[in-house]
Amino acid sequence: MRVRLRPAELGDVALLEKWDRAPHVIACATDNPDATTAFEDTDWAEEITAASSVSYYLIAEVDARPIGAMQVIDPQAEPTHYWGDVAPNLRALDIWIGEPDMLARGYGTEMMTQAIDDAFADPAVEAIIIDPLASNTDAHRFYARLGFRPVGRRMFGDDDCLVHRLNRITWLNSSVQMAAPPRRPRIV
Numbered sequence: 001m002r003v004r005l006r007p008a009e010l011g012d013v014a015l016l017e018k019w020d021r022a023p024h025v026i027a028c029a030t031d032n033p034d035a036t037t038a039f040e041d042t043d044w045a046e047e048i049t050a051a052s053s054v055s056y057y058l059i060a061e062v063d064a065r066p067i068g069a070m071q072v073i074d075p076q077a078e079p080t081h082y083w084g085d086v087a088p089n090l091r092a093l094d095i096w097i098g099e100p101d102m103l104a105r106g107y108g109t110e111m112m113t114q115a116i117d118d119a120f121a122d123p124a125v126e127a128i129i130i131d132p133l134a135s136n137t138d139a140h141r142f143y144a145r146l147g148f149r150p151v152g153r154r155m156f157g158d159d160d161c162l163v164h165r166l167n168r169i170t171w172l173n174s175s176v177q178m179a180a181p182p183r184r185p186r187i188v
């Protein structure tokens, strides 16, 4: 694997703020044409400090260069209740490669593969859900190749999203998952 995922640290705040302002990240994160940041009003230092087992951020590095980030949450247990009334035993992921020159080179697939593998390392986790914008058809193709299937259109605030889901059984039968045991240690 070329990508290393590690927990986000306070030293990553400037980078997360830079990626938050990147036009290609804004375009994937919100339907608001006037948005100047992808994750409106997010205080990255606060987010990182508040990390817990039910909500945390990961930084992806290639040859020690940070290229993007992920958020992993337990959508039922995390404190903001972003997903509303949702079943237990799920994980929700978000992913963004902030460095434009690192897009479409297979790194996103590696990031997702590692994070999915890590989520399903917990035997209680039944499925993983994601909420790409309905308009982000490039991302839909990306998720479909990982085994995610659309399960319904849903508004999150003003954002029109197409929720996708990956069931454990689909992942186990998939050829995309990481090459076999022994199981890596959990990322966080």
Ligand SMILES: CC(C)(COP(=O)(O)OP(=O)(O)OC[C@H]1O[C@@H](n2cnc3c(N)ncnc32)[C@H](O)[C@@H]1OP(=O)(O)O)[C@@H](O)C(=O)NCCC(=O)NCCS
Binding pocket: 024, 025, 028, 029, 068, 095, 096, 097, 098, 102, 103, 104, 105, 106, 107, 108, 109, 110, 131, 132, 133, 136, 137, 138, 139, 140, 141, 142, 143
């Ligand atoms: C979506 C994303 C994580 C994919 O990672 P990646 O390393 O670029 O993609 P990979 O090289 O592993 O796979 C290529 C696929 O990613 C998707 N992709 C590539 N560039 C993309 C972009 N700028 N935006 C959205 N999806 C993109 C396409 O489906 C592409 O497949 P294609 O050859 O059929 O066009 C990455 O492109 C990204 O961070 N995009 C901007 C943020 C975003 O859209 N995040 C998803 C929010 S739900």
